[in-house]
Amino acid sequence: MKVRLVEGRCQGHQMCAIAAPEVFGSDDIGNATILIEGDIPADLEAKARRAEGNCPERAIAVIE
Ligand code: SF4
Secondary structure (H helix, E strand, O other), rough: EEEOOOOOOOOOOHHHHHOOOOOOOOOOOOOOOOOOOOOOOHHHHHHHHHHHHHHHOOOOEEEE
């Protein structure tokens, strides 16, 4: 699986980076960045899915 950000939705809550700090970072204004552009390692998939589910803006897309 891979993760992507849906353009224009992120509001910088940083809940994703709390749920999955190995996968999500933040840019200089606090919006999310993707730290792993390729396949998410199997041991981080659950965290990445939790981040997707917790994002209040539905800004994270999981691609299987
Ligand atoms: S992706 Fe969602 S949880 Fe993460 S900073 Fe953006 S709005 Fe917040």
